[in-house]
Amino acid sequence: MSLSLGPLGQIATNVKDLERAVAFYRDKLGVRFLFEVPKLAFFDLGGVRLMLSTAESPEHDHPGSILYFKVSGIEAAHAELEGRGVHFMSPPHLIAKMPDHELWMAFFDDTEGNTLGLMEERRER
Numbered sequence: 001m002s003l004s005l006g007p008l009g010q011i012a013t014n015v016k017d018l019e020r021a022v023a024f025y026r027d028k029l030g031v032r033f034l035f036e037v038p039k040l041a042f043f044d045l046g047g048v049r050l051m052l053s054t055a056e057s058p059e060h061d062h063p064g065s066i067l068y069f070k071v072s073g074i075e076a077a078h079a080e081l082e083g084r085g086v087h088f089m090s091p092p093h094l095i096a097k098m099p100d101h102e103l104w105m106a107f108f109d110d111t112e113g114n115t116l117g118l119m120e121e122r123r124e125r
Contacts, residue, residue, distance in 0.1 A: 003080045009070035009119050010049040014063065021052050037096070066107075066115045074104050074120035081108070081118075092118070100124070 015021035022041045026033045031050065034042040043050040055061035071077040074092040082088060092106040104120045 003071075003077055005069040005071070007070060008048050008067060009121075010051055010066075010068035010117075011045070012051045012053060012066040012068070014055050014061065015052050016054065018052060018054060025050070025052065060115070064114070066117055068105070068117040068119045071118050071120055074106060074118050074122075077118055078106050092120070 018039065018041060022033070022036065025031045025041075025043055032044040034044055034049070036042070039053055041052045043052070078088060078092050086108050089107045089109075092104050095103040095105050097103075100123065102122045102124075104122055106118045107115055108117075109115055
């Protein structure tokens with residue numbers, strides 16, 4: 001087994017009202033605000049990114065978090081985990097083009113129905 005997951009790169013938390021939640025985390029809790037894009041806001045939790053968002057679909061509209069595991073080479077990690085019997089919802093795909101990198105992700109469920117994600121911050125080559 002060559003793949004070892006970790007460290008944790010991002011935690012996603014569902015919110016009902018993004019503006020209200022941003023104000024709470026930023027202004028009440030004093031969490032360092034990073035950036036906001038439509039329907040998403042990001043904070044720094046001491047090196048682990050917190051993403052606040054409204055649920056995109058009814059099956060994801062519940063309290064809870066998605067654990068995102070940082071990997072280098074998301075396609076290889078995806079293939080290795082599929083070889084171990086992990087069923088992915090979709091293959092690795094581009095989420096966003098940032099000024100200095102591309103954000104790639106692939107999602108799968110654990111045995112209890114919790115969604116987990118692989119993430120790669122792919123730097124320009």
